[in-house]
Amino acid sequence: MNKPTKDAATPDSRRPATHPVVTMEMVGRIAGVSQVTVSRALSDPSKVSPATLKKVQDAIAVTGFVPNALAGALASRRSKLVSTLLPSITNITYNSMVKTFCEEMRAHGYQIMLSECGFDPADEEAAIMTHLSRRPDAMLLVGTRHTASARRMLLAAGIPVVEVWDVTETPIDICVGFSHVEAGKAAARFAFEAGYSRAACATANDERALRRKDAFRAEFQALTGTEVAVAQFESEATLGMGRAGLARLLETEGFKSGVVFCSSDLIAHGVLLEATSRGLAIPSTVAVIGFGDQGFAPDTSPPLTSVRVDRGALGASAAQYILGRLEHGRSAPIVTDVGFEIVRRESA
Amino acid sequence: MNKPTKDAATPDSRRPATHPVVTMEMVGRIAGVSQVTVSRALSDPSKVSPATLKKVQDAIAVTGFVPNALAGALASRRSKLVSTLLPSITNITYNSMVKTFCEEMRAHGYQIMLSECGFDPADEEAAIMTHLSRRPDAMLLVGTRHTASARRMLLAAGIPVVEVWDVTETPIDICVGFSHVEAGKAAARFAFEAGYSRAACATANDERALRRKDAFRAEFQALTGTEVAVAQFESEATLGMGRAGLARLLETEGFKSGVVFCSSDLIAHGVLLEATSRGLAIPSTVAVIGFGDQGFAPDTSPPLTSVRVDRGALGASAAQYILGRLEHGRSAPIVTDVGFEIVRRESA
DNA sequence: TTGTATGCGTTATCAG
DNA sequence: CTGATAACGCATACAA
Numbered sequence: 183m184n185k186p187t188k189d190a191a192t193p194d195s196r197r198p199a200t201h202p203v204v205t206m207e208m209v210g211r212i213a214g215v216s217q218v219t220v221s222r223a224l225s226d227p228s229k230v231s232p233a234t235l236k237k238v239q240d241a242i243a244v245t246g247f248v249p250n251a252l253a254g255a256l257a258s259r260r261s262k263l264v265s266t267l268l269p270s271i272t273n274i275t276y277n278s279m280v281k282t283f284c285e286e287m288r289a290h291g292y293q294i295m296l297s298e299c300g301f302d303p304a305d306e307e308a309a310i311m312t313h314l315s316r317r318p319d320a321m322l323l324v325g326t327r328h329t330a331s332a333r334r335m336l337l338a339a340g341i342p343v344v345e346v347w348d349v350t351e352t353p354i355d356i357c358v359g360f361s362h363v364e365a366g367k368a369a370a371r372f373a374f375e376a377g378y379s380r381a382a383c384a385t386a387n388d389e390r391a392l393r394r395k396d397a398f399r400a401e402f403q404a405l406t407g408t409e410v411a412v413a414q415f416e417s418e419a420t421l422g423m424g425r426a427g428l429a430r431l432l433e434t435e436g437f438k439s440g441v442v443f444c445s446s447d448l449i450a451h452g453v454l455l456e457a458t459s460r461g462l463a464i465p466s467t468v469a470v471i472g473f474g475d476q477g478f479a480p481d482t483s484p485p486l487t488s489v490r491v492d493r494g495a496l497g498a499s500a501a502q503y504i505l506g507r508l509e510h511g512r513s514a515p516i517v518t519d520v521g522f523e524i525v526r527r528e529s530a
Numbered sequence: 531m532n533k534p535t536k537d538a539a540t541p542d543s544r545r546p547a548t549h550p551v552v553t554m555e556m557v558g559r560i561a562g563v564s565q566v567t568v569s570r571a572l573s574d575p576s577k578v579s580p581a582t583l584k585k586v587q588d589a590i591a592v593t594g595f596v597p598n599a600l601a602g603a604l605a606s607r608r609s610k611l612v613s614t615l616l617p618s619i620t621n622i623t624y625n626s627m628v629k630t631f632c633e634e635m636r637a638h639g640y641q642i643m644l645s646e647c648g649f650d651p652a653d654e655e656a657a658i659m660t661h662l663s664r665r666p667d668a669m670l671l672v673g674t675r676h677t678a679s680a681r682r683m684l685l686a687a688g689i690p691v692v693e694v695w696d697v698t699e700t701p702i703d704i705c706v707g708f709s710h711v712e713a714g715k716a717a718a719r720f721a722f723e724a725g726y727s728r729a730a731c732a733t734a735n736d737e738r739a740l741r742r743k744d745a746f747r748a749e750f751q752a753l754t755g756t757e758v759a760v761a762q763f764e765s766e767a768t769l770g771m772g773r774a775g776l777a778r779l780l781e782t783e784g785f786k787s788g789v790v791f792c793s794s795d796l797i798a799h800g801v802l803l804e805a806t807s808r809g810l811a812i813p814s815t816v817a818v819i820g821f822g823d824q825g826f827a828p829d830t831s832p833p834l835t836s837v838r839v840d841r842g843a844l845g846a847s848a849a850q851y852i853l854g855r856l857e858h859g860r861s862a863p864i865v866t867d868v869g870f871e872i873v874r875r876e877s878a
Numbered sequence: 879t880t881g882t883a884t885g886c887g888t889t890a891t892c893a894g
Numbered sequence: 895c896t897g898a899t900a901a902c903g904c905a906t907a908c909a910a
Contacts, residue, residue: 203688207904215880216880217904218880218881220904221904222880230879231879246682246683248663248683250903252600252902252903252904253902254903255886255904256887256888257905271625271629272622272625281619284645295644296619296643296645297632312641315596315598339551421825422828458806458831478768478770481769554887555887564896564898565887579896598888600888602889604886604902605902607902
């Protein structure tokens with residue numbers, strides 16, 4: 183459509199070794215003070231006379247000095263860095279939690295180092311080691327499944343570690359989340375009480391999603407005595423997965439009508455679309471329950487019933503616990519269950 | 531629904547100063563070699579005898595030693611860190627680009643420092659400074675609008691800088707993207723050639739989205755002589771914004787029928803849903819063109835026509851250019867236009 | 879208020 | 895192949 187063009191010539195040749203720049207030493211020389219004074223002018227201006235402060239600031243402006251946080255962290259043994267490891271950045275599930283967490287930490291002078299670590303604990307372990315080598319002051323992890331080696335490293339690092347999005351009896355340090363088993367059960371009870379006598383599940387291959395699915399099945403079968411069909415996918419949740427999921431349930435799993443419990447709102451939305459495309463009435467023929475109560479849930483057709491988790495609060499408490507340990511040495515709770523609630527709209 | 535529970539008592543009291551851990555010095559003492567030998571065993575095992583190598587590895591295993599990359603970077607003047615600044619992490623627009631970029635860089639031993647910097651250049655400037663203080667070996671930025679101060683700092687840092695997602699005559703260093711003006715024009719020509727004589731735009735308040743919108747309007751008006759109505763929103767793109775957008779166009783902007791050019795696929799999807807809800811035929815009454823050709827575009831009802839950008843290729847070339855500068859000192863093109871194409875499905 | 883000395887844990891440069 | 899020794903740029907005591 184638009185012809186790709188290339189090129190031009192490179193203007194300056196870059197030096198082989200990186201990180202040249204200005205140092206406090208140089209700034210000090212220009213300002214006519216020592217390196218320490220520059221350091222103080224930056225970290226606590228009140229400890230420097232107004233006159234020299236100005237000289238230093240001028241020198242900084244002139245040179246374009248940017249402090250070397252590497253050296254600072256090495257000397258002070260505090261990096262002001264907080265590592266955040268997510269299974270997937272493309273997954274909207276954790277978005278608002280991460281956003282809140284980052285804002286909260288940044289407001290307190292901490293910088294976030296975000297990385298994607300995949301869903302495999304072994305890959306997570308590698309990511310954890312890489313991050314620990316940067317000496318973060320704290321670390322945020324998703325979930326409670328980690329390799330033994332990872333746990334060891336984390337404990338040895340001696341920094342606050344928060345595991346979010348799940349709860350466990352054996353946290354590494356701080357744990358803020360909710361019970362996925364309870365969530366699955368609650369969805370089943372909701373479906374039962376809403377009068378559905380048949381149910382199915384559409385789920386991605388995520389460890390926590392599978393726990394919810396299993397809990398839902400067990401509970402729903404216990405309540406109604408009917409089997410719960412399952413459409414499970416290997417990749418990450420997509421809209422298309424929801425469409426394919428309902429198709430599979432209808433065509434090969436013997437599902438005729440009832441409620442479909444989905445592992446995410448995205449999948450649920452796909453189920454809604456597929457049902458609509460097939461002319462199936464919602465919720466009378468096919469009802470849908472999502473998970474996550476994402477921002478778009480009220481805007482689907484019909485609006486989506488979903489299991490709501492206060493992700494913002496989750497990120498905020500994670501930050502608060504870390505800050506508590508970090509700044510005030512405050513002793514924090516080990517496990518916090520933030521719970522969940524089912525938001526009923528028109529899809530079920 | 532599920533009663534939130536709290537608490538327990540904190541097990542160990544954490545030391546005030548962070549970053550304790552093991553050093554090469556200690557590892558060396560245990561292995562019976564000097565600190566330097568440990569360093570060599572790690573960075574280039576071939577420079578160490580098999581015997582001592584094993585001793586060192588054993589000592590590392592015993593102590594759980596994790597190298598201090600801060601010290602390493604300070605000494606070597608190379609951090610193996612690459613900064614990536616995104617306007618928004620919750621925005622799926624950049625997802626696959628970032629994913630590809632990260633994987634490529636990680637495969638070459640670089641770690642990504644991802645941060646959200648907002649859409650305001652002033653906020654971006656602050657983020658750039660914070661990141662530069664960590665002495666990254668390279669930096670990836672979205673867009674070409676930066677404060678003068680930011681440009682200065684970037685140039686002074688002397689590291690490879692890539693601006694993606696747009697093209698410009700005046701790149702800071704490397705630039706990989708496409709022309710948003712051309713994209714808007716192309717969409718207008720496509721709409722015109724498809725036979726639509728009326729058009730409207732639904733857009734988020736993003737600088738590049740607005741450039742596309744303006745180009746679309748100008749071109750479509752030039753081709754057809756009819757005005758193009760606009761529904762513009764202040765916040766980030768959402769599904770609900772698409773619904774509200776079509777509603778506004780129909781109810782207050784005098785739009786009766788025609789094609790709606792949207793600033794993102796998410797908004798476009800919302801327009802589709804709203805049109806369907808209102809019983810408007812797609813594409814005969816309301817046609818829709820999205821932007822981005824996200825993964826879900828083929829799964830909407832009807833499948834979404836969209837402007838496709840090869841985001842994976844975009845991330846990959848950004849990585850390649852950086853690696854070229856970093857590893858081989860290779861001179862790279864300044865500006866690369868990766869173009870775009872319009873993918874026609876059933877929505878328009 | 880300001881400066882001096884010392885150390886943070888590596889890598890780089892030489893010697894041996 | 896191995897080991898001293900000197901940076902790296904800053905912060906922390908301590909001294910003036």
